[in-house]
Amino acid sequence: MIGWDAMAWVLALGGFLLVRHELTLSERMWVIAMTYVAAAVALQVVGGFVTHLYLGRSKVGSFDEVTSLGRLVVAISVVLGAAFYIAAPLFSRGIAFIMPMLAFLIMASGRWVLRVARGSDRRKGSRLPEVPGVPALVYGAGDAGHQLAGLVDSSDDPPYTIVGFVDDDPSLRFLRVRGYRVLGLGADLVAVARAKGAEAVVLAITEASPQLIQDVSDRCTEAGLELVVVPPVREMIAGRIELDHLRAFNVADLLGRRQVETDLTEIADRVTGKVVLVTGAGGSIGSELARQVQALQPAKLLLLDRDESALHATKLSLDGDGLLDTEDTVLCDIRDREAVCAVFNRLAPEVVFHAAALKHLPMLERFPDEGWKTNVLGTRNVLECAATNGVQHFVNISTDKAADATSVLGQTKRLAERLTAWYAGQTGMRYLSVRFGNVLGSRGSVLDTFRAQIDRGGPVTVTDPEVTRFFMTIPEACELVLQAAAIGHPGDVLVLDMGEPVRIVDVARRLIEESGKDVDITFSGLREGEKLHEVLLSRAERGRDTAHELITQVEVPRLAPKDLGTCLPGRGDDRDLHLDFSGIVPVLPSHGTAAGKGMR
Structure with a gap:
């Protein structure tokens, strides 16, 4: 390559002098022209080694190599043109302007011929595969x-x-x-x-x-x-x-195929060197949050859950330690206010990711009081203990079902958002909620259900052929939760962009095709409190853009804990709890549904 590039300067000089001067120059002009070429060749070699052009920096004949070559030739022409213009009054300006371009074209042409020849040799030398593709x-x-x-x-x-x-x-x-x-x-x-x-x-x-x-x-x-x-x-x-x-x-x-980009620097500022508590750390979201938080090097990562087996699995996945004999694993039910506050008093967390919740919609429709105890009262307990102990940053994990809530799950999570906003107003700290839809592959998700049904030979049950849901992968959801935590303001509800909704029946068909089995799909009809199409924002909410293109900010009315209402024990041994939501959320129509019976 060095030899060819040196020859290119000589050929360029010959071509220029032939066309421009018909090779008729005075002896002094010949000396100046040959000196210019010699200097150009010397600078070409030196510059080629300095820029690693001749040391394999780029593939021969590639766009990157030719670009680097062009920059080097331009630099040589500027340096030599200025030097010869000053030192040699009889210097031909055409040599400084035209000849470098000719030299570059000859260099690039040689590389192109070499690349074509190599490609042709490779095709000729490559043997036909034994088995055609x-x-x-x-x-x-x-x-x-x-x-x-x-x-x-x-x-x-x-x-x-x-x-x-x-x-x-x-x-x-x-x-x-x-x-x-x-x-x-x-x-x-x-x-x-x-x-x-x-x-x-x-x-x-x-x-x-x-x-x-x-x-x-x-x-x-x-x-x-x-x-x-x-x-x-x-x-x-x-x-x-x-x-x-x-x-x-x-x-x-x-x-969808979009790539989530997060500002790790901004996220790290909120977590690195801090004591971070993750509630519901045994769940799908909680455990992945714990893994991503650990990568940001907190001073201490605290894992809290009421399920000892799930807690053990998360701890094992983080550091391989399954002894559960350190204070960073906490067995606690968030319904127990005194136990929760004891944890905050003893371990003094500075940042809290609250992922503990009951989430299965049809189960909560049957047992609304359980949703009330965990999703509302449990969240209130965690918020109260966090505020009392000076927690600086609190992130409540919510759901798209809180928008225009028609189910017990949606209404309880909506109340949790409003409680979080109230505590943000009281403390002035970054207490906020993050709302997103279904998480693909989470424990108990539709994928688990469909795969279990396929393994049993079917049928796969889908509520309605047109029902759609928003989906995210677990890592993607947790990355955006961390990003939201970094850019959110006190009282915000941050809504993650879930892309386009996906038909559940398409998910079922895809899983059946992957299994290779002949499994039927049956339609059972929408369940009580279930929507045909979920929304991320309610009709009364107006989303505002944030610093991240995949996160939208909305405001929710604040709700003081004293306004939550009262639990009224029913008669008999079943002790059916009637939840008083009046004045807090839109009243559900009482038409015999589980929600209408269990909540008023």
Whole structure:
């Protein structure tokens, strides 16, 4: 490369003098021109080593290498042009302006020829795979599609043989991706696949929407085509595709492909070096919160739960210590106010993530008093003890069911949000709530239910064919909870962007397809207190933007603990508790539902 670049300066000089001066120069001009070339070659070699151009900094012929080469040539032309203009009055300005450009073109042309020759040799030398890859049509002719085609071409034993591309951009209809032609639009997917004998479709769009993924999946299923997806950027290293990372379409793809970006510096300022308490640490959200908080190096991480087995599992996952003989694991029921306050008095937490709650909607519809005791009174106890002991930061984990609440779960979590806002006003500290929807893969989630039903041979029960829910993965939800904690203000309710709602029946069908079993889906009808479509904001709420694009802020009316109402014991041995919500939340219609019977 050094020899070629040196020769490029000589050839550039010869070409310039031939065209401009027909090689007729005075002896002095020849001396100046040759001196310029010699100086340029010397600077080229020195600069090439200083910038690592000749030490393998970039792949030969790559855009990065040619860019670095261009910068070096420009620098040489400026330095030498200024020096010769001052030192040699007879210096031809054309040499300073034209010759470096000619030299750069010759250098770049040599690299292009070398790269083409190497690619041709590689293709000639590569042996045909023993087993031909599965004929595949690639959906997406963008960067991911180009990377995929390059990997298939350079692999000795590629799993797929590309038959062509389709793309939704009509302007790409004449595009060739490494020789593979774009054969049509995304709408032509099935027709093109059949015409070309494709057996698989590779979705090479790393930021595809859930709607597009589901639509492609449905069409592939109907046509008997295997759907393979390029993983989202967050699942790849440095955004680079690898053939062994291609995978079958799964349930997580239904949630969307956006990457959650969090400001770890701002989050760390709230947690690092602080004593942090996580209530409900044995649950899915609580345990993941504990793991992410631990990575931010708190002074001490306290885990509180009433379930000793769940607490043991979380502790074991954090540090492998299952003895449970240290004060950082606390067995306590948040319903017990005195026990909770004793924990705060003894351990003095500075930051609290309150994830302890009862969450199963149909169970709470049957036993509303249990929801009241844990989600409302338990939260009040934790808030009161936190405020009394000077906790600086309190994050209450809420749910989208608190917006326009129609269920016991939604109403109790709504009350918890309002209590948190009241304590924020009293203390002036960052006491706030974070509201989000269903968490994919959490304990007792719809995935667990569906998989258990599939394992038993079905049927899979879905309430309604049109019912939709918002979903997030557990790590994504916890990352945004931490981010919300960093940017929230006292009394805020911060609502996480859940993307687009997903049809529950699509989740069921995807899980059945993954299992490979022939399982039926039955529809049971909506349960008491259950909505067809969840909302993240109630009709009376107006969301405001925050510093994070995936987090919205809303205000809720504050509710003092003394206004919670009274618990009225019923008659008989069952001691049915009637919860007085009058004046606190909209009164539920009393039409024989569990909510109407248990709450007024």
